[in-house]
Amino acid sequence: MTHHATFRIASTHTAARVPIIDEILSTVRRHLDMPLAYLAVFDSGDVVYRAVSTDRRAPYFEAGDRRPAKGSYCLAVRDGRLPQMLADTRMNPVAMSLPATVMLPVGAYVAVPLLMADGTAYGVFxxxxxxPMPNLSERDLAIVTNFAQLLADAIGSGVKADQDGRDMRQQIEDVIIDRDFTLLLQPIVALHSNAVVGAEALCRFRPTPYRNPDTWFADARKIGMQRELERAVILKTLDRLEDLPRALTLSINVSPDMMIHGNLPAMIDGPNSDRIVLELTEHNYFDSMTDLQTQIKHLRRMGAKIAVDDLSAAHSSLSTVLQIKPDFVKLDSELVRGIHMDPASQALTAGIVHFAKAINADVIAEGVERVQEAESLHKLGVKFGQGYFLGRPGGMNALQARMYQI
Structure with missing residues (x-):
């Protein structure tokens, strides 16, 4: 995968969320009788001072200040070019070469790297x-080291989470820019004739190790990028619509957030908008039913149809369907599995079919894997189905070949 350079400001505010830091800095500074103590973290070639304690006798820097790491005490200590304690900086050529030695000035210091669990130094106390302080001792260094470990324990997990979030964002940005995912088409079949009437677009992300689409979208949601990732997938899916046989519809999975805020009408506008079925996923999680209904009305005026995915007997699920009144309701594969042997599942399915007819919707069964399941569903009044028995997900050629298997 190509790695794209992007302008990013790392989230280095973790330390500010831990009130104990200021207390630790002040306690250690007073114990050592030094005028300045700080906690700094490394970020994109800079040092960011996350917390600062001073005796107020001189202006230093403030919490939140950012300086280049190059030429700093923090970097020199982290890299081992300076010891963690120096009682007289005049005795060390490296210390004397650093601008801060003269500017602050610095006559003595104790500085201990803050280490993550893997040994990586993410900051310095x-x-x-x-x-100069000729009386500085190993005991003083031990005290600072112990408090540094306390700080590391307090904020280390947060720093790792911030880094994980940055890595996740970069990976998702790369996937969007590279369109590093493939689309498979799974046939949707009329159960009475075995004829293909449509296809559902299923996204598979290429980066390794493989992760299922739900995981990708969940990660994108965590960092506020779900809408961007969905938009990329939808646009690539729409590119396939013109290649799809004219008689078929194309079903596209859409979250409520994307339905409400994603400007879908502009995305699907065109001569083929009446062949699009938008499958509402996660239909129990949205901010405003009124906003959702408004967008659905707009999309329907363009000819698009609405489906509700994974319908169950849960009250919240049925309540959503009543308010949306979709064109299709899709039976959860858990209900379909083994339905030919389960009278309870058959009774529930018959009830859903009756319910769907009352709101002028058709039923699509997902996860049909056996001929007996398909036959049972047809007898219960389910019009359409999809699943490995009816047609596996594949490319356009596989879909066209399946169309002739009637």
Missing amino acids: CCMSHD
């Missing part, structure tokens, strides 16, 4: 004195 540092105390500084303007003057």
Whole structure:
């Protein structure tokens, strides 16, 4: 996968969320009788001062200030070019070469890297004195080290979470830019004739290790990118519509958030909009039913049809269907599995079929994997089905070949 450079400001505010940090900095600074203590983290070639404690006798820097890491005490200590404690900076050529030694000035310091569980240094806990302090001892270093470990334990998991979030964002950005996913088409079949009447577009993401689509969209939701990822998948799916045989509809999975806020009418506008079926997923999770209904009316005026995915007997699910009044309701595969041997599932399905007729909707059964299931569903009044028995997901050629298997 191509890695694309993007302008990103890393989330380095983790430390600010932990009130104990200011107390630790002040306690250690006063114990060492030094005028300055700070916690700094590394971010994209910079040092960001997340917390600062001073004796107010001189202006230093403030929490939130960002400086280049190059030439800093933090980087020199992290990289091992400076020791973690120096009682007199005049005795060390590296210390004397750093601008801060003269500018602050720095006569002595104790600085301990903050380590993540894997040993990576993500920051430095540092105390500084303007003057040399010949009485600094290993005991002082041990105290700072212990408090540094306390800080690491307090914020280390948050820093890792921030880094994981940045990595996740970069990966999703790359997938969107590269369109690094493939689309499979699964036939939707009329159970009475075995004829293909449509296809559902199923997304498969290419990056390794393989993760299922639900995981990708859940990750995108965590970092506020679900809409962008959905838009990329929908646009690529719409590219396939012109290649699809004219007699077939194309079903596209859409979240309520995308339905309400994603400007779908502009995306599907065109001569083939009447061949599009928008399958509403996660239909129990949305902000406003009124907004959802408004968008659905707009989409229907363009000829698009609406389906509700994975219908169950749950009150919230049925309530949503009553308010949306979709063109199709899709039976959950859990209800379909083994239905020919389960009178209870048959009774529930018959009830859903009756319910669908009352709202002028047709029923599509998902997960049909046996001929007996297909026959049972047909007898119960289910018009359409999809599943491995009726046709596996595949490319356009596989779909066209399935159309002739009647």
